Amino acid sequence: MKSNGTKRRQRIATIVVAIVVIAMVITTVAPMMM
Structure with a gap:
């Protein structure tokens, strides 16, 4: 398990x-809505 940094990046x-x-x-x- 790595530190919190990897989790945040993920x-x-x-x-x-x-x-x-x-x-x-949306694009x-x-x-279609128009």
């Missing part, structure tokens, strides 16, 4: 991935 990476996925969903759904 959490940040997860948040970034979630933001990217949400952005992709694909927005034209």
Whole structure:
């Protein structure tokens, strides 16, 4: 097990991935809504 630093970085990476996925969903759904 490593120190807390790795856990925080992993959490940040997860948040970034979630933001990217949400952005992709918005860009694909927005034209349909228009």
